[in-house]
Amino acid sequence: MAEAVTQVIASTLVLERIPEQPFYIPMTGPAARLRRSLKHDDTFIVLDSHGDIGASAGGPDGLFHADTRYLARLQLVFEDTQPLLLGSNLRDDNSSLTVDLTNPDVYRQGRLVLEKDMLHIVRTVFLWRGTAYQRVGLQNHGDRRASFDITLLFDNDFADLFEVRGEKRQRRGVGSARLLGPADAVLDYRGLDDAARMTALHFDPRPTRLAVNAATWHCDLEPHQTHSLFVSVSCNKPAEPKLKRFFPGLLAHRREMRSSTMGATSIETSNNIFNEVLCRSMADLNMLMTETPQGRYPYAGIPWYSTTFGRDGIITALQMLWIDPRVARGVLRRLAFYQATSVDPLADAEPGKILHEMRGGEMAALREVPFAQYYGSVDATPLFVLLAGLYGERTGDAGTLAELWPAVEAALRWIEGPGDPDGDGFVEYQRATDAGLRNQGWKDSYDAIFHADGRLAEGNIALAEVQGYVFAGKLLAARCARRLGRLDVADRLEMEAHRLAKRFEDSFWCEELGTYAIALDGKKRPCAVRSSNAGHLLFSGMISEDRARRVAVDLLRPHFFTGWGIRTIALGEARYNPMSYHNGSIWPHDNALIALGLARYGLKHEVDQVFRGLFDAATYMDLRRLPELFCGFRREKHRGPTLYPVACAPQAWASATPFTLLEAVLGLEFDAERAEIRLRNPRLPAFLNEVILRELQLGSSSVDLRITRHGDDVSLEVLRRRGQIQVSIVLAR
Numbered sequence: 149m150a151e152a153v154t155q156v157i158a159s160t161l162v163l164e165r166i167p168e169q170p171f172y173i174p175m176t177g178p179a180a181r182l183r184r185s186l187k188h189d190d191t192f193i194v195l196d197s198h199g200d201i202g203a204s205a206g207g208p209d210g211l212f213h214a215d216t217r218y219l220a221r222l223q224l225v226f227e228d229t230q231p232l233l234l235g236s237n238l239r240d241d242n243s244s245l246t247v248d249l250t251n252p253d254v255y256r257q258g259r260l261v262l263e264k265d266m267l268h269i270v271r272t273v274f275l276w277r278g279t280a281y282q283r284v285g286l287q288n289h290g291d292r293r294a295s296f297d298i299t300l301l302f303d304n305d306f307a308d309l310f311e312v313r314g315e316k317r318q319r320r321g322v323g324s325a326r327l328l329g330p331a332d333a334v335l336d337y338r339g340l341d342d343a344a345r346m347t348a349l350h351f352d353p354r355p356t357r358l359a360v361n362a363a364t365w366h367c368d369l370e371p372h373q374t375h376s377l378f379v380s381v382s383c384n385k386p387a388e389p390k391l392k393r394f395f396p397g398l399l400a401h402r403r404e405m406r407s408s409t410m411g412a413t414s415i416e417t418s419n420n421i422f423n424e425v426l427c428r429s430m431a432d433l434n435m436l437m438t439e440t441p442q443g444r445y446p447y448a449g450i451p452w453y454s455t456t457f458g459r460d461g462i463i464t465a466l467q468m469l470w471i472d473p474r475v476a477r478g479v480l481r482r483l484a485f486y487q488a489t490s491v492d493p494l495a496d497a498e499p500g501k502i503l504h505e506m507r508g509g510e511m512a513a514l515r516e517v518p519f520a521q522y523y524g525s526v527d528a529t530p531l532f533v534l535l536a537g538l539y540g541e542r543t544g545d546a547g548t549l550a551e552l553w554p555a556v557e558a559a560l561r562w563i564e565g566p567g568d569p570d571g572d573g574f575v576e577y578q579r580a581t582d583a584g585l586r587n588q589g590w591k592d593s594y595d596a597i598f599h600a601d602g603r604l605a606e607g608n609i610a611l612a613e614v615q616g617y618v619f620a621g622k623l624l625a626a627r628c629a630r631r632l633g634r635l636d637v638a639d640r641l642e643m644e645a646h647r648l649a650k651r652f653e654d655s656f657w658c659e660e661l662g663t664y665a666i667a668l669d670g671k672k673r674p675c676a677v678r679s680s681n682a683g684h685l686l687f688s689g690m691i692s693e694d695r696a697r698r699v700a701v702d703l704l705r706p707h708f709f710t711g712w713g714i715r716t717i718a719l720g721e722a723r724y725n726p727m728s729y730h731n732g733s734i735w736p737h738d739n740a741l742i743a744l745g746l747a748r749y750g751l752k753h754e755v756d757q758v759f760r761g762l763f764d765a766a767t768y769m770d771l772r773r774l775p776e777l778f779c780g781f782r783r784e785k786h787r788g789p790t791l792y793p794v795a796c797a798p799q800a801w802a803s804a805t806p807f808t809l810l811e812a813v814l815g816l817e818f819d820a821e822r823a824e825i826r827l828r829n830p831r832l833p834a835f836l837n838e839v840i841l842r843e844l845q846l847g848s849s850s851v852d853l854r855i856t857r858h859g860d861d862v863s864l865e866v867l868r869r870r871g872q873i874q875v876s877i878v879l880a881r
Contacts, residue, residue: 183207241431
């Protein structure tokens with residue numbers, strides 16, 4: 149009987165297979181060592197806590213360039229064994245990683261010849277202009293001569309990033325390895341796309357022994373003597389022939405990073421921990437910025453999304469608009485340059501659509517994945533229009549606005565045409581081919597949009613928040629049109645926006661839930677599910693004040709608000725799972741946009757709650773870094789939040805979240821035409837007694853401000869003013 153039961157169970161396991169999800173990021177086991185990341189432009193590196201690549205399981209290790217892994221292994225071995233870890237630290241500005249190691253006990257022929265902790269081994273790594281630089285510093289702290297071998301093991305697979313993520317390929321290109329001399333090795337790959345890719349390694353001083361996968365130095369160090377070994381690893385270019393450039397290169401890299409943030413507002417507060425959160429966020433954003441022909445662009449996140457993403461770039465730029473509007477200008481120009489001009493079903497492209505994602509790897513070139521230039525995003529296009537309008541209001545930059553206006557008009561034509569395939573006035577999506585993303589809002593998991601009974605939504609899906617983006621985008625575009633003298637266009641856009649708001653209320657409001665449906669399916673049936681999407685409607689300003697307050701009250705109840713933040717899906721909904729990617733987890737950027745919406749409707753106490761929860765969460769996070777998302781478990785005393793295992797960290801819109809929360813609580817508004825900065829109903833949370841903003845820019849003028857908390861009120865002091873600028877506090881409902 150037991151055998152029969154076993155057979156039945158085995159049969160059930162075979163039958164109930166979970167369908168494979170395209171582009172799913174698998175997690176098959178825990179990471180054996182903590183991972184650290186560095187990035188410069190289109191190149192990033194993921195190393196473990198020892199400074200190794202590929203030495204321990206569970207991490208997406210490697211040196212990556214343009215969505216291809218250029219180094220899959222770089223492991224330091226001391227006398228054929230692993231050195232002992234003392235500690236590893238990222239520099240505060242993310243310019244370098246430093247790892248401190250020491251030697252284990254070394255035995256030869258049964259005799260102890262080197263006691264542990266005699267050698268200090270320091271690995272310093274930085275990334276600059278397509279090359280990873282590493283110095284291995286050695287110092288003998290013993291009282292006798294130390295004789296030992298140090299080896300760097302190296303190898304590569306030239307895996308496409310999607311292979312690293314778990315995609316399987318039937319065929320691959322051909323790789324090879326060769327030596328160019330006593331100090332240089334080259335790893336080559338000819339892909340199926342016929343592109344040649346090359347990794348060049350240069351070692352200094354010349355190794356004692358060099359093979360196509362290992363460099364070994366024999367070292368003899370007298371007491372207190374120091375010595376340095378250097379290696380550079382270059383992507384698609386010859387290795388640096390003179391590695392004495394390590395230190396000048398590191399200094400130049402740091403200078404470049406400092407100069408790139410000049411002109412942005414700096415923030416200092418009375419809370420040292422929050423200052424650390426802000427510093428980490430700004431350092432991460434600066435690292436994720438990439439110089440493109442159109443301007444600086446915030447790549448979405450490391451390791452999986454280190455490329456141009458439309459939605460992520462727009463939202464990050466929106467979050468940073470008050471600190472540094474130059475980011476928005478770069479994002480808008482780049483996305484306008486890549487705006488779709490033709491129909492391509494595999495890429496989900498239609499004229500006027502804004503890019504979702506672009507990739508430069510072999511699989512994208514062969515269209516094994518559709519993401520070379522992929523447009524499967526329903527919200528990037530209205531968000532582009534929205535950001536263009538906000539940028540114009542924030543800066544008064546008429547020249548850039550005129551330059552972007554044709555792209556804005558093309559985006560509006562898509563919204564009013566192909567974006568509304570059934571002509572019902574709502575922007576909808578349905579993937580053009582099975583190769584594309586099933587869901588195309590920011591919650592793009594295959595199961596993210598569903599009905600109250602758990603059934604997945606089918607057909608042309610109209611997301612609630614997307615209609616809000618369209619509403620806000622059209623009103624902002626109308627104001628832009630007026631500035632450009634296109635009064636008829638402005639009147640039409642305003643009328644369309646208000647008609648949309650009326651249709652939306654009639655179709656999406658669910659009285660029994662006290663909030664809005666997450667979406668309408670292809671048959672116009674509401675997906676009556678409590679979701680954080682409704683909070684984005686507050687951000688858009690589309691809904692009436694009474695319903696906005698009902699939505700806000702619901703979002704701060706325990707089925708949404710965990711104490712750390714607002715869940716994506718409320719506790720009790722059919723597909724709620726606090727450990728899921730989109731169905732019950734907490735996303736910092738989601739909370740940030742909701743906070744802006746709460747502030748719009750004057751709900752500053754609720755903003756304070758969200759701000760406090762995410763600040764408290766950040767205090768528990770490694771490096772004070774808010775990740776892409778974390779699990780939606782309820783907060784418990786004396787315990788930190790539960791992490792999500794494959795979340796990107798750093799991730800751009802998560803990094804920008806602390807700045808957005810500060811913007812929301814201060815109620816910052818910018819009026820470029822009147823040269824005025826307003827703080828509408830400003831408030832500071834209890835953990836902040838004072839905030840100082842320096843170089844807060846408006847046009848060619850700037851101001852330094854001190855905001856001080858007095859209970860629930862604040863005072864404002866202008867510390868310094870440059871140019872013509874007015875600052876005021878507005879107290880209003």
